[in-house]
Structure formats: C-alpha cells, structure tokens
Amino acid sequence: MAQQEEEEDGLVYTLEEALTSVGIGKFQYMALCYAGLGFIAEAAETQILSFIGPALRSQWALSPTQESLMTTIVFVGMLIGAIFWGFISDTYGRRKGLLSVAIVTAVSAALSAFSPNYSLLLVVRMLVGFGVGGRPIYGSWFFEFVPSQNRGMWTTICIGFWTIGTILEAFLALKIAVVNKAQLPPGKLVSSQLTKELLSPGKNKISSVKSGFSSLLVLLSPALRRNTLLLWVVYTGNAFSYYGIVLLTSLFSSGRCQRSSIALHTNDDQSLYTNVLINSLAEIPGILLSAILVEKVGRKFTMALMYALYFLFLLPLLAPQLPALTTALLFGARAFIMGSSITVCVYCEEIYPTSIRSTGMGVATSAGRTGAMLSPIFAVQLVRGCHQMTAIISFEAVLVLSAVSVMLFSLETKGRELIDTLVL
Template identity: 30%
Template sequence: MASKRAEPVTILSLRRLSLGTPEPQPKKEPKTFTVEEAVETIGFGRFHIALFLIMGSTGIAEAMEIMLIAVVSPVIRCEWQLENWQVALVTTMVFFGYMVFSIIFGLLADRYGRWKILLLSFVWGAYFSLLTSFSPSYVWFVFLRMMVGCGVSGHSQGLIIKTEFLPTKYRGYMLPLSQVFWLAGSLLIIGLASVVIPTIGWRWLIRIASIPGIILILAFKFIPESARFNVSTGNTQAALATLQHIARVNRSAMPEGQLVEPVLDKRGRFADLLDAKYLRTTLQIWVIWLGISFAYYGVILASTELLERDLVCGSRSESEVVVSVGVSEESWSPCYCHMFAPSDYRTMIISTVGEIALNPLNIVGINFLGRRRSLSITMGCTALFFLLLNICTSSAGLIGFLFMLRALVAANFNTIYIYTAEVYPTTMRALGMGTSGSLCRIGAMVAPFISQVLMSASLLGALCLFSSVCIVCAISAFTLPIETKGRALQQIK
C-alpha cells in the first residue's frame, strides 16, 4: 500500500516538471577585435625588427639620392660652366618633382595600398637615377634628376607602413631611430664621393648610389601590405592573414574572436584634410613641414657653399680656379671651379653625424614632453643656431655650429613625421603624409636660391631669413590643437 501511495506523488512531480516553461538563456555575443587591438595584443617582436630594418633602409636610398646633389654640385658647376642660379635650379627641380608626385602617390596609396606605391617609387627612382649618369648635357641632367625626385617622393610610404604596424608605446621610440638610416645614407654618399669623384668621376658615383635602392626592391617581398589599409577597403581576410603571420613570427597570441572593422567607402579625399575637425591642424602642419624642409635643405646646401666658397668672415677661398673656355680671348669666360678637398669632405661628415647627436634627447622629449612641445623647443633652438652661424669664428667653430644645426633640423623632421602619421586616421593617413611632404618641397625648392645665391650676396640676410622661418614654425608647433602622445591610431574620422 505504501508503494501505491508513493507512485502518484512521483507522477505529479514529473508532470509539474514537464509542464513548467524553461528559463530563457542569455544569448552569447561572438567576441570581436579590431586591428588596433590585435596590434597591441601581438606586441613588439621579431617581425617589427625586420620591418624596422627593411623599411628603415628606405632612408638610406633616399638620403643618398637627395645628398647626391650637394656633393656633385661643385663638379657639374665646373664641367658645364654653370652660374649660381643654374646650380640652384638642379636642386629646385628635384624637389619640384617630389612635390607634384607626393600628392599623387599619397592618393594612390590610400586607394590601392602602401606597399604597391612604395615598390613603384623605388623602381621608378632607381631607373631614372641610372639614366642620370649618362646625361649628355646640363638640361638632360636637370630633367632626369627631377624624375628621380618624383620617384623618391613615394618612399614615405615605408614610414606609414611602419607606423601602422607598431604598437602605440613603441612608436615614439622606434620611429626616431629611423634617423640612423638617413644618417647612414648621408655618410655613405659623402664617403663615396671623396673616393669616387677624384678617381672615376661623378657619373660612376650616381651609378653606385642607385645600388641600395635596387637591393631594397628585392627585400620588399618580406613585408606585407598594411593590415589597417586592408580592413579599410573591406579585405578583412587579407588583414587577418597578415596579423596571424605577425603573431607567428613574434611567437605571440592573437586576440580571441573575429576581426571586425567598418568598411570605408570614401578614402583618400583631399577635402577630408580641410574638414572642420582637421582644418586648423592641417594648415599648421603644412606651415611646419614647409619651414622644416626649408631649414633642413638650407643647412645642407649652406654647408656646401660655406666650404666651397669660404664665405665665413667675408673671405674668399684662395683655391678658386679660373677655367678658360674657348680658344680666343673674346670667347674666354671665367668659371668658379673649386673642388672639395679631403678636409672639406671631413667637415661634411662631422656635421652630418650631428643628425643623430640629439636622437636620445629627441626620443625623451617626444615621449615625455609630447610631440608639440618637443617640436617647438627644437625649432626655437634651430632659429638661434642659424643666427650664431653668422659669427666670425674658426674652422672648428664653424664645424660645431653646423653640427648642432644638423642635429636640430634632423630632430625637427623626426618629430613632425611622427606627429603627421599619428594625427590623421587610416582613411587619409597616406594622403596627409603625401600632401605635407608635397607642400614641404616648396621650402626645399626655395632653399637652394637662399643658400646658393642670396648667401653669396648677403650671409646675414640669408641666415636671418632661415631663423625667422624657424621661429614661425616653433609658434605653430606650440599651438597645434591635437597632441598625439600615447594616442591610438585612428581608423576613421
């Protein structure tokens, strides 16, 4: 009987369980991550070291092509009987080509990829550099060097690729160290010039200088396209494959979940740079880029003129050589022809080493004072040392002033490169760098006429002009509306 009574209880209990409605379970949302989160999670490792070495080496090729004009100018001045303005025009046309194609390559890089434009620019630059060595006349030399300038303008995509792969806390350290490669290229071309020009001539110097660019073309296959660019165009699978590759090389883990980024239909529009959010920043960046370039190439070319013409203390070099042209007295014309002596090359090397002298202080300033304050301080000091260059001093004093000037102008370039790459979002980063690089070439185009023409007429006037421009840039840097120190790279506006 007891067992019969227990049975209904069991049945009732089962009925209650079966008739009850189950409690709703919370729906789990799939985990997602962005490229920014993936880059930060993967961290810094072996991939970034290889990236630093390969992309940084683009600075060697660029420095050799740009500094080439400074060491070849005395030779072509004599060979083709050139006036001061003709020598200055060579540098101006190089930067004219650079200016025009900086914008074009920036637009193309934001639409078709950083890697493709970087490769194209190196192939272009190496091809026309080799052609320059066969120039039959001054006109052909100017034209072909201008075409080299067009190609070199795309080298800045290497910096953008580095910036977009580096974790936030490493950008302020690794990007300034890239100055080592520019320094190496500058020293290499000066050292080669001191050996090659007196022996086998300037044409062979140009051929040798194109070799690093050709080697880099082969090395680019080890560097992938920017993952940030790929996701901005909707190619999420390619971006994910790139990030997984970096994680394997670095022996680190990827974030859990699915890579998700908004597809951006509008990319690389010039109007975005002048949008209300970025208008003031863009205009001030352009002023700073123009002024820094004006000062940087002004220092380089002024160094050459001060050594070649011995303008310090208003003197003239006793080693000036008058070259006769023609066979009759009527066709005779004087040509200023002063080849660099070994001591002149040593002075150029010492002053060029200055470009890395302030790198440790520059890194500290960028990471602790911030990009804006650091840039305003170094620009102010640059203005001061331009004025000090007017002091009548010894050869050692001149070398010291040039050394400090090269150190300061290099620090300026380091900081503005980093700031520009960080302040703009991925949709317009390459265009922002391209237009800035293009506008700054106006300063580079004007600098030769100040350093190689005005300086011969008035040393003080030329130096005061350089100093005034640097003061304007210092004020502009201090008043920039956005500080990018410690800020993650923006993907969209």
C-alpha cells in the same frame, strides 16, 4: 548574442589592442629594415645634391642660378611625387605603392648616372625626385604595425635610417675624392640610389577613399583643417631649414663668397666631403634625443625645444666665423632640425586616420618640398653673393614661424590610439 558573449569574455580585440598585446617582434624588425631602405634611398639622393652642384659648376661652367636649379628641380619632382604616391597607396594599397616607388626611383637614378649634358640631367633628376617623393609610404606602412606606447620611439628609429643614407653618401664621396684625387667627371656621376627588394607585407586591408580629391576634402574638413594647414607650414619650414643647413655646409666649406664660377681644387673637394660627413653624423644625436623626448615629454614640446636650440646654434652665423666654429655650429643646428623633422613626422602619422594617412603624409611632405625648392635660392644665391647675414636671417625667420605653428596644434598625440576612419 554570441558576439556579445565573446566581447564579454575578452576574445574580441581591436587592432590597437592586438598590437599592444603582441608587442614588438620579428615582423616589426623586418618591416623596420625594409622601410628603412626607403629612407636611406631618399637621403642618399638628397645628400648627393651637395656634391653634384660644386662638381658640375666647374666642369660644365654652371652659373649660380643653374647650380641652384640642380637642387630645386629634384624637389619639384618630390613635390609632385609625394602627393601622387600618397593617393596611390591609400587607394590601391601600400604594397603596390611601395613596388611602384622602387621601380621608378631605381630606373631614373640609373639613367641620371649617364646623363651627357645639363638639360638631360635636369630631366632625369626630376624623375628621381618624383620617385623618392614616395618615401612617406614607407613610414606609414611601418607605423601601422607599431603599438601606441612604442610608436614615437620606433617611428623615430625608422626615420633615423635617413641619417644612415646621408652618412653613406658622404663617406662614398670622401672615398672617391681620396682615392681618385679628382672630381666626378661629367656624364659619369655616381648615383648611390639603392635598389630595393620588396618584402611581402601580406594582405593589409585598408579603408581607402575613392579619389584623391575626396581625400583632400577630408584633410581640410572641420575636424582636421586647422592641424592640416599648420602641418603644411611646419613641413615647409623644416624642409627649408634642413636643406638649407645641408647646402650651407658645402658653401661655407669653400671659404669664399662669389658670383662667378671658379674651379675647386682637390684639397677643397676633400675638405667639402669631410665637412659634409661630419655634419651628417650630427643627425645621430638629434635622432637619439628625439627618440627619448618624444615619449617622455610629448610631441609638441619636443619640437619646440628642438627649434629653440636650432635657433641658438644658427644665430652666431649671422657673421662669418672661424672654420672650426662654423662646422661646430652647423653640426648642432643640423642635429636639432633633424630631431624636429622626425618628431613632426610622428605627429603627422598619428593625427590622421588609416584611410587617408598616406595621403595626409604625402600632401604634407609635398608642401614641405616648396620650402626645399626655395632653400637653394636663399642659401646658394645669397651666400655666394656675399649676403650671409641676409641668408641666416631668412632661415631664422622661417624657424620662428614653424615654432609658432607647432604651439598652435590643437592636441598632443602622445599615447593616442590610431583611428581607421574619420566620421564627418
């Protein structure tokens, strides 16, 4: 009876109502900065792939297949890590998951800087991928402290820290090229993995599932199956397209297509790093546009628009273009694929209940890693083999499939309150 009187007096709040009442404050800003470190770390470790391959191709006489494997093996680790860390976070809590991810990533990244040969480097880089595969935990953790009316914009800003990581990595590589006038020597690869200090998020009571298997059953339950499968397709397509643009930037910067390994000169290195830096900056307008549209027109329409613009910018690259035009087209394509990738993360976090949110994000991200693993094959192998048109057609086809999947999502999550559990 007393509880009913309290409810009538408006003294009982749901978590969503409390967040809406309090709004964005100091805690959210601190959480944003901490979660952003996770995105910076993954972005830096991903961006460095654009530089490791070309540098070691000449230093260690790597074949195109070995160069592609340098990238693919990292995404293999990410694929495994995304699922593993999602289960850990939902079962044992976000804080333990975040701490474990930070330790594994920092240690393996440090070891990769001292790898003496190709085989050992592959092993430790896969471990780095396994560590940074836990990045979705950062997003899920921050996401749960943001009120629904601001969720799309603030989640976009949080994911935008990824771009800071890519810019820092590209700037560091360019600085090294200018100062040292030489490539990175084998065995002394510079890893810009950021060591992260954990803020204490306090006790966050999470309704968790008993095992990873039961979590998967919930993800594939009738209520979620359609959107879950479509999300896996979209994540795969986004990863394939995004990392394809990253790799195409470095490939087109060489100004040649070839199967053999030819040493790059210093000027070529500086041109590569400059182009990568320029295209990293492209993510900023993509993030800003996504942050505006996601709350104005909704998640689905924003993704569809980004795909259409990406398609148009990539289309002229079916044939070789002048260097300046190629850079401009890649700039626009990267901006829009980044905007789409951020928006689908917002959608994914809103579609799942709290009890399996990290698992859902982790599995979707892991599915996306398959696209990231395939991307080097179509980018590196085809472009170096002088099959640029085939490579671009492949990226466009995957993009169309992703766009169709977005249109088939069963609901729009704009303004939707978070749910804690799913009643099956």
